[in-house]
Amino acid sequence: MNERIGIKDIAKKAGVSKGTVDRVLHNRGNVSPIAREKVNAAMKELDYVPNVIASALASKKSWKIAVLMPDSKNDPFWNQPKAGILRAKKALRDYKVMIDFYPFRDADPDHFNSCADEILSKEYHALLISASFLKEGQKVLKKCEAKELPYIQINTFLERKSECFLSYIGQDSYASGMLAAKLLNFGVEEGASAMILHLEKGTNNAKHLVDKEKGFINFFSKNKKRKINIVKGSFGDVFDKKELHQYLKEMLEKTPNVQGVFVTTSKLFHIVPILKKLGRTDIKLVGFDLIDNNLKYLYNDKIHFLINQNPKKQGFMGIMNLFNHLVLKKEINALQLLPLDVVMKENVQYYLEDKEEEIHLVF
Amino acid sequence: MNERIGIKDIAKKAGVSKGTVDRVLHNRGNVSPIAREKVNAAMKELDYVPNVIASALASKKSWKIAVLMPDSKNDPFWNQPKAGILRAKKALRDYKVMIDFYPFRDADPDHFNSCADEILSKEYHALLISASFLKEGQKVLKKCEAKELPYIQINTFLERKSECFLSYIGQDSYASGMLAAKLLNFGVEEGASAMILHLEKGTNNAKHLVDKEKGFINFFSKNKKRKINIVKGSFGDVFDKKELHQYLKEMLEKTPNVQGVFVTTSKLFHIVPILKKLGRTDIKLVGFDLIDNNLKYLYNDKIHFLINQNPKKQGFMGIMNLFNHLVLKKEINALQLLPLDVVMKENVQYYLEDKEEEIHLVF
DNA sequence: TCTAATACTGTGCACGCACACAGCCAATTT
DNA sequence: AAATTGGCTGTGTGCGTGCACAGTATTAGA
Numbered sequence: 121m122n123e124r125i126g127i128k129d130i131a132k133k134a135g136v137s138k139g140t141v142d143r144v145l146h147n148r149g150n151v152s153p154i155a156r157e158k159v160n161a162a163m164k165e166l167d168y169v170p171n172v173i174a175s176a177l178a179s180k181k182s183w184k185i186a187v188l189m190p191d192s193k194n195d196p197f198w199n200q201p202k203a204g205i206l207r208a209k210k211a212l213r214d215y216k217v218m219i220d221f222y223p224f225r226d227a228d229p230d231h232f233n234s235c236a237d238e239i240l241s242k243e244y245h246a247l248l249i250s251a252s253f254l255k256e257g258q259k260v261l262k263k264c265e266a267k268e269l270p271y272i273q274i275n276t277f278l279e280r281k282s283e284c285f286l287s288y289i290g291q292d293s294y295a296s297g298m299l300a301a302k303l304l305n306f307g308v309e310e311g312a313s314a315m316i317l318h319l320e321k322g323t324n325n326a327k328h329l330v331d332k333e334k335g336f337i338n339f340f341s342k343n344k345k346r347k348i349n350i351v352k353g354s355f356g357d358v359f360d361k362k363e364l365h366q367y368l369k370e371m372l373e374k375t376p377n378v379q380g381v382f383v384t385t386s387k388l389f390h391i392v393p394i395l396k397k398l399g400r401t402d403i404k405l406v407g408f409d410l411i412d413n414n415l416k417y418l419y420n421d422k423i424h425f426l427i428n429q430n431p432k433k434q435g436f437m438g439i440m441n442l443f444n445h446l447v448l449k450k451e452i453n454a455l456q457l458l459p460l461d462v463v464m465k466e467n468v469q470y471y472l473e474d475k476e477e478e479i480h481l482v483f
Numbered sequence: 484m485n486e487r488i489g490i491k492d493i494a495k496k497a498g499v500s501k502g503t504v505d506r507v508l509h510n511r512g513n514v515s516p517i518a519r520e521k522v523n524a525a526m527k528e529l530d531y532v533p534n535v536i537a538s539a540l541a542s543k544k545s546w547k548i549a550v551l552m553p554d555s556k557n558d559p560f561w562n563q564p565k566a567g568i569l570r571a572k573k574a575l576r577d578y579k580v581m582i583d584f585y586p587f588r589d590a591d592p593d594h595f596n597s598c599a600d601e602i603l604s605k606e607y608h609a610l611l612i613s614a615s616f617l618k619e620g621q622k623v624l625k626k627c628e629a630k631e632l633p634y635i636q637i638n639t640f641l642e643r644k645s646e647c648f649l650s651y652i653g654q655d656s657y658a659s660g661m662l663a664a665k666l667l668n669f670g671v672e673e674g675a676s677a678m679i680l681h682l683e684k685g686t687n688n689a690k691h692l693v694d695k696e697k698g699f700i701n702f703f704s705k706n707k708k709r710k711i712n713i714v715k716g717s718f719g720d721v722f723d724k725k726e727l728h729q730y731l732k733e734m735l736e737k738t739p740n741v742q743g744v745f746v747t748t749s750k751l752f753h754i755v756p757i758l759k760k761l762g763r764t765d766i767k768l769v770g771f772d773l774i775d776n777n778l779k780y781l782y783n784d785k786i787h788f789l790i791n792q793n794p795k796k797q798g799f800m801g802i803m804n805l806f807n808h809l810v811l812k813k814e815i816n817a818l819q820l821l822p823l824d825v826v827m828k829e830n831v832q833y834y835l836e837d838k839e840e841e842i843h844l845v846f
Numbered sequence: 847t848c849t850a851a852t853a854c855t856g857t858g859c860a861c862g863c864a865c866a867c868a869g870c871c872a873a874t875t876t
Numbered sequence: 877a878a879a880t881t882g883g884c885t886g887t888g889t890g891c892g893t894g895c896a897c898a899g900t901a902t903t904a905g906a
Binding site: 124126127128138139142145146148170171173174175176177178179180181 | 891892893894895
């Protein structure tokens with residue numbers, strides 16, 4: 121049953137050799153229009169689907185992919201996308217896919233540039249990039265386009281109009297802001313206050329933070345049935361604990377009845393001990409990312425919700441989509457927004473488990 | 484670079500032929516202990532990893548899998564596991580995997596039995612089963628074990644001790660009860676009441692409902708800081724709207740200040756219009772499953788949270804795990820609990836999207 | 847008309863493995 | 877001693893496709 125038909129079948133049907141079928145299949149040229157037409161007709165009639173297994177085995181081509189993302193030494197967050205990339209690499213080990221990492225120091229645009237130049241000086245088939253720097257990122261992508269090097273962006277999205285731009289894989293920042301708002305709205309009483317707090321430098325230059333803020337605020341302005349007072353805070357240097365303590369103290373004093381705080385990055389854990397010192401353990405907290413420091417507080421009920429952005433999956437899907445594009449010539453979606461998982465103590469295990477789960481191949 | 488080594492390499496290293504290596508690899512017997520040892524040593528030393536591509540291409544075996552689950556005509560829920568199974572089938576099209584469906588009428592144990600008998604009378608390599616009926620389910624699994632037919636259970640878990648029992652893939656009912664409790668606890672004021680409501684017949688016979696209830700109640704009994712009054716309700720025939728209306732009215736009258744209701748199945752949507760008629764739209768609602776009737780109310784803020792159990796993924800993983808076991812001879816986990824996704828209006832899109840996402844192959 | 851270039855087509859090997867088969871040798875039986 | 881058995885081993889073909897190369901038909905140029 122279920123006899124799969126191969127190129128020799130369509131060759132026979134079309135009255136040509138399998139060599140000709142192969143040439144039609146891969147647009148290698150040197151095929152007469154008549155032959156091409158016969159082959160196409162036969163393929164359509166027999167509903168030919170290439171056998172990827174045999175194809176992969178026979179193919180001699182190898183594919184080189186460069187990865188340009190921040191060094192995980194400086195920010196452990198980047199270990200997760202990296203883990204996803206390595207898992208993808210393992211999944212593709214029987215295909216000739218080579219992956220080279222170019223980690224750049226995350227606060228060093230010059231280093232970012234020099235890494236990019238090194239990539240561009242070599243012969244890669246594609247690039248997986250997470251461009252932290254707005255201006256430099258745009259420049260690098262422009263250079264890629266000049267060299268016709270296709271790329272996929274993860275985590276940070278710089279808009280480009282080009283054939284080379286294949287996809288952005290990451291989160292929808294605006295939606296994540298709304299989600300945080302909805303969660304706080306659920307747990308905060310009518311008439312009370314909720315705070316959105318940026319704990320980063322240069323907040324206004326970071327598009328994703330601006331978007332999160334928009335989402336958060338728009339949720340409450342749309343939702344007119346319940347009145348919640350929204351305040352916005354911003355503090356750059358989380359390592360200056362004394363100043364941060366002072367800042368939060370003043371904010372909470374001048375804002376009446378704050379019942380919830382939304383921190384727009386993974387740095388929520390910094391304010392937990394401070395709130396404790398201020399005797400405000402009643403405040404409900406929402407933040408991002410399942411990093412150890414946050415998890416600790418999630419486990420003992422200090423943090424109520426963490427929104428998970430699937431960083432590992434971002435890396436994994438980045439490579440898998442490039443594979444899809446390069447090797448299997450499939451269309452890939454230009455925008456791939458990953459789920460915003462709502463994580464609590466009771467379901468966190470499912471999002472952490474790193475058991476040897478299935479490996480995902482894209483056909 | 485990255486020269487992959489194959490059986491001929493280890494054959495050379497071990498000083499035997501590739502035939503002997505193959506026999507060692509697949510435990511085909513007829514290998515002298517000395518040869519076996521040499522081959523094993525060579526494999527270890529060269530860190531041999533089989534090329535699944537070539538292996539799949541060369542293998543002549545075909546695999547037959549039977550699927551025994553409720554008919555989706557009667558309950559559209561089952562369309563989702565089915566869709567997952569079909570996707571897996573597509574992903575495996577180059578491997579010789581055949582899948583036959585045996586849908587049984589969901590309230591008809593006799594039909595379940597006769598479907599099972601038909602499967603057992605044919606030659607299948609494995610079975611994917613969702614046994615709705617406790618007693619009949621156990622009997623059927625026993626028969627499978629007698630015929631040495633390995634199986635994976637999805638959605639409903641019947642405990643068995645047997646070599647044939649490969650895995651259960653589904654949700655952790657107890658954890659889902661706790662999750663629901665946590666969500667309601669977040670949105671319900673101290674001193675108020677929360678209700679757990681079963682809308683099924685024969686609740687006490689359904690293990691997963693009992694477990695959900697345990698999880699829900701234990702959350703509140705563990706959490707002694709905040710006092711919430713818990714009440715339990717149970718009503719069998721949701722289609723008798725008048726009686727259901729009356730039942731809810733009385734429950735809400737005799738229970739002071741009910742602020743949240745947790746319905747333990749996908750049938751939450753049945754009580755939404757009734758609560759509206761009773762003028763109790765303030766009550767916060769938590770239930771299960773992204774089915775259309777529930778989604779409608781999620782969109783217009785009548786339902787606050789839906790807990791998603793990944794029914795499509797259950798089907799997909801069921802097949803993939805059988806493939807893993809049969810074809811790739813990999814160990815698979817006996818218990819595979821899928822994430823309990825917390826779904827709200829703001830993130831529901833990510834769990835619904837049926838875009839042609841990556842297809843998962845297990846190596 | 848002949849040659850040479852070009853356009854097109856078919857053949858056959860390789861990819862790494864599974865598996866059938868034939869061959870070998872020692873032990874046992876006749 | 878010859879025949880048989882059974883444990884063990886190596887050889888060789890085929891899976892469906894990619895691709896190099898050889899081969900044939902067509903056309904253009906002299």
